[in-house]
Amino acid sequence: MQRVINDPDMLVEDMLPGFLEANKSLVHASSENPRTVVSNFVGQGAPRVGIVSGGGSGHWPAFIGYCGQNMVDAVAVGEIFSSPTAKAFEQCIREADSGKGVAVLYGNYAGDNMNVKMALRRVEKEGIHVATVVANDDVASAPSDQRDRRRGVAGEVLMWKCGGARAAMGGSLEEVIACAQKAIDNTRSIGIGLSPCTIPSYGKPNFSIEPGSMEVGIGHHGEPGIKVEPLKDANGMADEMVEAVCSDLPFGSGDDVVVLISGLGATPVMEQYILSARVFSDLKDRGISVYKSYVGNWFTSLEMGGVTLTLMKLDDELRECVDFSVNTPALVQL
Amino acid sequence: MSEKFSNAGSADIVLALCAAIHESKDYLSEVDGAIGDGDHGVNMNKGFTLASQRIDASSSFSDALEVLADTLVDDIGGSMGPIYGTFFMSLSENLSSSDEINAKEFGNSLADAAQALEDLAGARPGDKTLVDVAVPASEAFQAAEQRGDGFSSCLSAMAEASEAGWKSTEGMQARLGRAARLGERSIGHLDAGATSCNVILQTMAKEISAKLQG
Numbered sequence: 001m002q003r004v005i006n007d008p009d010m011l012v013e014d015m016l017p018g019f020l021e022a023n024k025s026l027v028h029a030s031s032e033n034p035r036t037v038v039s040n041f042v043g044q045g046a047p048r049v050g051i052v053s054g055g056g057s058g059h060w061p062a063f064i065g066y067c068g069q070n071m072v073d074a075v076a077v078g079e080i081f082s083s084p085t086a087k088a089f090e091q092c093i094r095e096a097d098s099g100k101g102v103a104v105l106y107g108n109y110a111g112d113n114m115n116v117k118m119a120l121r122r123v124e125k126e127g128i129h130v131a132t133v134v135a136n137d138d139v140a141s142a143p144s145d146q147r148d149r150r151r152g153v154a155g156e157v158l159m160w161k162c163g164g165a166r167a168a169m170g171g172s173l174e175e176v177i178a179c180a181q182k183a184i185d186n187t188r189s190i191g192i193g194l195s196p197c198t199i200p201s202y203g204k205p206n207f208s209i210e211p212g213s214m215e216v217g218i219g220h221h222g223e224p225g226i227k228v229e230p231l232k233d234a235n236g237m238a239d240e241m242v243e244a245v246c247s248d249l250p251f252g253s254g255d256d257v258v259v260l261i262s263g264l265g266a267t268p269v270m271e272q273y274i275l276s277a278r279v280f281s282d283l284k285d286r287g288i289s290v291y292k293s294y295v296g297n298w299f300t301s302l303e304m305g306g307v308t309l310t311l312m313k314l315d316d317e318l319r320e321c322v323d324f325s326v327n328t329p330a331l332v333q334l
Numbered sequence: 335m336s337e338k339f340s341n342a343g344s345a346d347i348v349l350a351l352c353a354a355i356h357e358s359k360d361y362l363s364e365v366d367g368a369i370g371d372g373d374h375g376v377n378m379n380k381g382f383t384l385a386s387q388r389i390d391a392s393s394s395f396s397d398a399l400e401v402l403a404d405t406l407v408d409d410i411g412g413s414m415g416p417i418y419g420t421f422f423m424s425l426s427e428n429l430s431s432s433d434e435i436n437a438k439e440f441g442n443s444l445a446d447a448a449q450a451l452e453d454l455a456g457a458r459p460g461d462k463t464l465v466d467v468a469v470p471a472s473e474a475f476q477a478a479e480q481r482g483d484g485f486s487s488c489l490s491a492m493a494e495a496s497e498a499g500w501k502s503t504e505g506m507q508a509r510l511g512r513a514a515r516l517g518e519r520s521i522g523h524l525d526a527g528a529t530s531c532n533v534i535l536q537t538m539a540k541e542i543s544a545k546l547q548g
Contacts, residue, residue, distance in 0.1 A: 009376065009380070056412075078411050078412070079373070079377060079380075079411065079412065080373065081373060082373060082377055082411060082412035083411045083412050083413065083415075084411050085407065085408055085409060085410065085411035085415060086407055086408075086411070086415075086416060087407070087408045087409075088411070110413045110455070110510065111411065111412045111413035111414075111415075111416070114413060114416040114417065114454055114455070115411055115415070115416055117416075117454075118407065118416055199372060199373055199376075201373065201376045202363055202367065202372040202373060202376065204367075204372075223513075223516065224516060224519065226517075
């Protein structure tokens with residue numbers, strides 16, 4: 001393995017000190033749990049609803065990269081591609097609570113669901129008011145009539161952006177939850193995988209993609225996609241992704257959207273812009289107007305090759321949330 | 335042949351579970367790699383090894399199970415931390431008041447633990463998960479106990495059903511967990527959680543039988 005690592009079993013332990021020192025003006029680790037990363041802005045200004053998230057490591061900048069001002073207040077850090085402990089989620093909730101309640105906004109994965117459930121049981125006994133939103137924006141992971149089975153992918157970034165903004169505006173827990181839920185309900189994503197990734201402790205790629213082919217609907221943990229097709233060019237990929245996402249919500253003429261295109265780790269940002277050019281023209285052809293775009297590595301899977309496309313349909317509230325300023329290690333918006 | 339074993343001083347059963355998981359580490363990752371992300375062996379080994387360092391070898395069976403459960407829930411996470419943590423915690427809570435553990439008590443505790451596991455995971459038999467091992471194994475134990483078999487025979491019945499349940503996951507289509515997203519492509523592969531659950535139950539049957547023969 002040609003990797004910049006020390007002990008393959010200790011990636012998260014070895015990464016955190018570097019991340020925390022490099023971003024010390026924005027975040028710190030909880031003194032109670034090294035796997036709980038907390039925004040330095042918690043407790044500043046008027047009490048507000050706390051925002052908590054968390055998930056497996058290996059998805060940089062998800063999840064810790066979005067911890068900071070006006071986005072996520074505390075993040076539970078798991079092993080590579082593995083849910084954080086209930087204990088880490090619990091400490092996140094305690095750290096983020098300033099008496100107005102806490103919104104836990106996370107992705108639909110079996111481990112996260114169980115660990116959050118266990119954490120909630122324990123903190124509710126301490127009198128903290130907690131509610132959750134579970135992201136399920138990936139159209140490839142289940143049919144549209146089974147949204148509760150769909151996994152959360154890059155659309156989670158927009159859920160945190162909107163939930164965090166609503167909390168910063170002084171929204172109640174109910175309002176923050178409703179806003180984050182609306183954000184994810186209005187969001188759809190799909191990924192295309194071109195090459196696998198290797199968890200260093202396992203040592204070999206755990207699936208393979210033949211040269212000259214691509215997997216549509218690839219998962220963020222190397223879950224194979226829903227179909228394998230001959231490799232298309234960027235325009236062909238864009239057309240297929242736009243159709244998959246638009247037909248699902250559906251998005252149509254007159255809609256105003258946010259576009260989020262993310263690489264899966266190994267695909268150059270330049271190629272993401274090549275893809276985005278066609279995405280923008282496809283959307284224009286459909287009469288959909290693009291209010292704001294994010295193109296870059298926003299939610300990755302180690303060194304997996306490929307891209308994801310996420311669209312969120314806007315209304316006045318979500319537009320205001322998307323425009324709200326944030327200051328986090330990964331996303332700075334003035 | 336005894337019909338019960340002492341709770342006190344039986345932490346070695348739990349230490350044997352930890353050792354068995356350690357020895358199966360690579361195989362568990364290999365099974366997981368076929369339809370999951372290949373980290374099952376690594377994460378299980380991390381948790382069980384950490385627990386084995388914390389367990390006082392002279393402590394009771396139920397106390398050692400509690401240390402294992404706490405370690406899995408507090409330090410491992412993933413899906414397996416809460417699932418196995420809940421399973422072992424339920425076993426520990428049910429057995430902690432017993433000085434001597436007989437077949438009836440063990441069977442009832444195992445049934446409760448399997449139920450707790452089903453409830454947390456939201457899994458039913460046939461979903462291609464560790465429930466396909468834990469539930470039939472627990473049912474086989476209780477059936478044997480109710481027809482009057484000795485403790486050791488009940489354990490053999492449990493081990494047989496565990497093995498059969500584990501193998502049955504190969505032909506199933508996953509309906510829960512990460513492999514569920516593969517649909518039909520999950521058929522033809524063993525489930526990783528079912529594999530580790532079978533390792534645990536086989537080891538438990540063997541170790542308790544050895545104590546009964548003690």
